[in-house]
């Protein structure tokens with residue numbers, strides 16, 4: 001299916017879509033992280049924002065790509081998938097903790113025996129009673145009502161931070177093992193997305209030392225399994241902790257394929273995704289310390305917008321290709337919000353979303369070789385029930401930045417459970433194919 005308004009419909013996009021919707025490959029989960037939870041290394045951190053690595057690997061192979069870029073690399077799914085099919089890759093992720101998670105996963109080629117030995121050292125040291133600095137945070141107090149479990153967890157944190165390892169990759173993997181047990185050792189619930197829900201409790205809570213030990217063994221086995229599956233001599237995959245709107249570290253004309261999923265314009269606050277982990281790690285004290293991070297993220301939530309001048313952005317040259325249509329939605333949202341609880345600045349959020357994504361396309365045009373193929377996994381948006389045809393506007397911005405054409409194939413409907421939603425506009429999710 002192709003969205004109305006696509007300028008042309010490249011044959012390769014249609015062929016690719018048909019290939020993916022055929023038989024075995026028709027997995028409804030291709031746009032979600034679910035399948036990755038069964039795969040070695042991919043499963044080291046459940047990042048709900050991710051998509052299926054099997055799908056990404058299949059697409060890279062189908063296209064015969066040799067250099068893949070992911071400007072919104074998240075937990076590193078595209079990079080690991082590229083390695084699986086022998087393509088070089090470069091990923092960019094601006095959230096420092098998310099970037100570190102991806103980086104730690106990319107260290108999977110380190111020696112699993114060194115990991116096992118280091119884990120024993122960590123456990124032995126952390127079991128020794130010693131004072132710990134407990135974060136002065138109401139969220140931590142609420143999430144860890146059992147003081148003794150909290151202290152065990154924090155002793156693990158301190159030991160992991162101090163430990164010296166021969167191979168620096170092992171240190172990073174130990175850090176990720178710690179990060180991945182922060183939630184399972186708390187009775188607090190987690191939303192379907194990453195937000196922590198301290199008022200909801202779960203029944204199964206793990207003891208910190210036990211959780212660390214078992215998770216570490218799963219990691220070590222995954223390192224062995226991935227080596228068995230992918231081999232030892234794999235293509236280079238690198239993660240840059242920088243801004244997709246500039247892609248400074250990616251060379252000109254480097255990529256022949258881009259596979260990515262940008263934040264959706266659905267008010268999900270990426271800065272908040274790992275707040276509990278960041279507080280426990282001692283990176284931040286609380287909510288107020290997320291302000292700086294929010295400024296670096298593509299605007300996709302009202303929390304990212306603050307006092308940002310959206311009117312001025314709407315008038316900027318970069319939004320000229322969609323200004324007329326966007327302004328109608330912008331003005332409508334500016335009106336509707338006055339009648340709604342919360343009075344949320346969705347109009348500014350949407351202007352910011354397309355303003356930032358336009359910059360990403362300009363940067364992508366620079367790093368993509370002529371004839372490159374791009375796939376964006378993306379969904380549309382309808383804040384306060386006012387619909388924004390996200391794929392069309394992104395497609396138009398991509399073409400304005402120098403790509404040749406775009407088309408869209410729907411994979412699934414979203415927002416069909418009216419009762420739980422604040423609005424009833426049907427939404428969808430799918431692949432935005434861009435040719436350049």
Ligand SMILES: C[S@@+](CC[C@H](N)C(=O)[O-])C[C@H]1O[C@@H](n2cnc3c(N)ncnc32)[C@H](O)[C@@H]1O
Pocket residue numbers: 047049050051071072073074075076077078092093094095098242243244245260261262263264270296297298
């Ligand atoms: C939908 S997620 C991508 C998930 C990824 N495909 C995976 O499998 O883990 C979008 C990511 O974009 C990141 N992001 C937001 N603004 C960014 C920016 N300006 N530069 C780079 N990354 C950014 C977010 O932190 C988030 O991790």
